């Protein structure tokens with residue numbers, strides 16, 4: 001298999017390498033690209049040293065089976081269409097193409113069927129959306145999801161490596177705001193992204209629009225409040241959800257217990273510090289909401305793993321499985 005990672009030196013790019021190593025993927029060619037400042041840096045895949053190269057116009061004109069983008073929307077807009085012309089599949093982690101009608105927005109456990117026979121660019125959803133939708137999609141199938149109210153507590157690594165550096169410097173005494181609108185150390189900031197005319201932030205709008213697209217449910221009502229907190233890795237979300245049907249709590253519990261990529265904690269809860277290297281979306285404090293049509297729960301997941309890199313690698317794996325099963329020709 002021939003793979004390229006664009007943005008290999010960033011939080012998501014490095015984690016993509018880790019996730020592939022954890023699967024011991026047999027990779028014949030792994031080319032790593034980043035900006036000019038990282039040219040020559042050495043990263044490792046299963047003890048194999050690989051020199052990072054500057055991304056240029058000619059980098060992606062050769063054939064790769066998979067090109068994984070983790071370098072932001074600007075780089076994706078400039079280079080992903082070119083990569084898609086020459087490769088089997090491009091998987092982009094940025095928001096560049098997520099809402100394009102012709103581009104699939106995929107969480108493999110929810111709508112992975114879209115990858116069958118798929119070519120071109122596929123988008124990886126927003127991190128909070130992925131972890132929240134994994135349990136909600138299971139409950140939607142059983143009870144028909146109507147409305148969601150979500151409040152997030154998002155780690156600084158969600159802003160990339162600069163987010164971590166900003167928190168680190170402030171913990172060492174710096175009074176500079178860094179990449180955030182306010183000091184993040186010992187604080188919480190109710191702004192992620194830019195505010196729009198309707199009072200919501202761009203991150204909150206992403207959670208609404210991407211949830212509707214992934215679930216194929218234009219009627220879904222969702223109000224999110226997204227908040228940055230001084231946590232390094234792991235987003236938490238307080239989720240309240242309303243459904244059409246009556247819910248049986250023991251049945252909902254059993255459904256989540258056996259669902260793929262979900263870890264349900266009964267009679268206990270989990271915090272971002274405790275999730276370690278988990279690739280699951282953790283659900284705890286599951287309870288009825290205001291009545292038997294609604295549920296409330298606490299949701300925690302590793303934003304760089306299940307919220308980004310692991311989802312991208314799972315997209316690649318699922319696409320490859322369709323090819324290997326002979327159900328599509330690439």
Ligand SMILES: NC(=O)c1ccc[n+]([C@@H]2O[C@H](COP(=O)([O-])OP(=O)(O)OC[C@H]3O[C@@H](n4cnc5c(N)ncnc54)[C@H](OP(=O)(O)O)[C@@H]3O)[C@@H](O)[C@H]2O)c1
Pocket residue numbers: 006007008009010011012013033034035036037038039055069070071072073075093094095125126127157158159160161162303304307308
């Ligand atoms: N962090 C998360 O929780 C998360 C979750 C979901 C999605 N995402 C998305 O994933 C993408 C990457 O995020 P991140 O957190 O990994 O950011 P990051 O830590 O800031 O890393 C950015 C990467 O992009 C590379 N890059 C920047 N400009 C480039 C250019 N002109 N050409 C080639 N490479 C360039 C950087 O290379 P240098 O090191 O050389 O600068 C670095 O490898 C973003 O689109 C982000 O929105 C992130």
